[in-house]
Amino acid sequence: MAASVKDVAALAGVSVGTVSNVMNRPEKVSPAVAVRVQAAIDQLGFVRNDAARQLRAGRSSTIGLVVLDVRNPFFTDLARGAEDRAAADGFSVILGNSDEKADREATYLDLFEVQRMHGVLISPFGDITGRLRQLRDRGIPAVLVDRTSADASFSSVSVDDIAGGSLAVTHLLAQGRRRIAFIGGPLEIQQVTDRLDGARTAIATQPDATLEVILIDALTVIAGRAAGRELVARDPAERPDAVFAANDLVAMGVLQALMMQGADVRVPEQIALVGYDDIDFASAAVVPLSSIRQPSALIGQTAVEILLEEAADPALAPRQVVFQPELVVRESSL
Amino acid sequence: MAASVKDVAALAGVSVGTVSNVMNRPEKVSPAVAVRVQAAIDQLGFVRNDAARQLRAGRSSTIGLVVLDVRNPFFTDLARGAEDRAAADGFSVILGNSDEKADREATYLDLFEVQRMHGVLISPFGDITGRLRQLRDRGIPAVLVDRTSADASFSSVSVDDIAGGSLAVTHLLAQGRRRIAFIGGPLEIQQVTDRLDGARTAIATQPDATLEVILIDALTVIAGRAAGRELVARDPAERPDAVFAANDLVAMGVLQALMMQGADVRVPEQIALVGYDDIDFASAAVVPLSSIRQPSALIGQTAVEILLEEAADPALAPRQVVFQPELVVRESSL
């Protein structure tokens, strides 16, 4: 049905090899022939069959990316960075959403394996280093994003959450706040513990400052609001003068509780607030939310770059790249 | 490097044809041989090369899906529905995010064409029927999601926004509200006009009810908050007793403005509020938000179903499926 190189060659009066050369090594073909072949391609509406190309090449020119949650702007921005960088070298990126489910993650890895992807970028959910090793044995390298590899056997590109936590609390201290509360949890999430550790580090630099830790069981608006209500219920003298929330959803919940009719806690006057992730909603909150922003697109770009290098030379030693997050100051912490 | 059917055949002491049969038509092969071949497959860690399979088959067993915005839960749920339905028939879905950009949309369609996808699902951004026709000529059918095809030359699966608007306002009327305001815009967005039309239809059934239209220039929290402030600034007697917002973001902005310290408009007592889309945040709002929910997953499932049928029989006439949205009542409109 669809035209093949053979049809193009016949119409242009050349051999199939020449048609291939026109498309892949134009410098090897005389201008006159090139024009004739191009005309035939246009006339027939020829579009290369990638399956055949791939079969011959032995591997695909597509990179697979599996993220924990496509709805999360952090990952979409990361994906965008990856796509752009890949496109610059003629590669495509296809996006899979594991949604933090091991079986979905496994399904995507299977797909990438049968498709003989050029490489895989993944923000892993479970422990999948065994599976990734298997892919690597088959010639498909993998780079971890937003997580570091436990045994450093794979390259990774991540963000320093400890530095992020420190950044947030240092900022609050600089604003003159001294009684700071960290609201977040569960501590099983590595990012949460890292951010808390960072907060502790920063507090330690200021002898008269204290850090209260308020644990919640999920990083959601609801959980944040509950924690916020608890603060509102306290005697005003017992309240912290600043809150560092483990992410923006929690921060928004806290903000709702503080600003609620009847609560009347003023933000930032009475309690300053800093979140984490800098999601879209952060700037659209009633009081625009200060937050810690991660260089998402840069992570994607860098991960692709490393991946392409490893695909070209499988003997390359794994590298761990860690980026620094950035503080975005808005009204909630002024 | 990687094992091929040939290696498996050699190890199992059978021909390549038999290996293929073991994998694709197990009933054609004797149990003894099947066991032997399976052992060889396991031992070698054989994984089928999809490029070769596809080349032979003439088309991929993957379906391409392009959405306007992967961050939008409507589309991720739709994608999930599509994936599940596709998996049931042994197909995979790959997800592309056009982000409402024509060039990104075109890039994905190009990719799907060279990959000889089994079919394409798309929530189109620009006018791409010409391009889709081209794909169809090459044997790649397309089904539109969340939009109807202007000339009905393609199948489509969408939601009745007029009915949704009517549903929202009918509900508010049933709650005894009579002075209703529609907040939304710009009217260039088809969904906005449809929802407004639905609202008008519902109002017409209640002679003593009035509909005020408050236009805004974007469907954002910020724009909604500005509109909400305008309501707060009015003499209480001039305020509507219910607001139907064109989507949940706008509704949340309105809610923020009404509930803000100093504004003290009680929701739903003084003003009831209904949004549209039922995003996650809707239920997490200070006052949980009533909203109109679209059957996202069902749309994805149905679209895949139609696509597979059209792929099997290209002569099938295009079908337009329109689903009805659903009202989700929460505290904001009680």
Add this chain to the structure above:
DNA sequence: GAGGTTTATTGAATCGTTTTAAGATCGGGA
């Protein structure tokens, strides 16, 4: 036990592209 029928397995051809060694064409120098 011969003939016929079913069942299991084989091997070669095929899909469409890329690659490479070999061949053709041309111009120019001797």
Add this chain to the structure above:
DNA sequence: TCCCGATCTTAAAACGATTCAATAAACCTC
């Protein structure tokens, strides 16, 4: 005129899985 080298172009051999006509083996039935 002949030969050499430099360009271009060609033809054929891959890549790996699937399929199908052909073969081989087993099983009945009389």
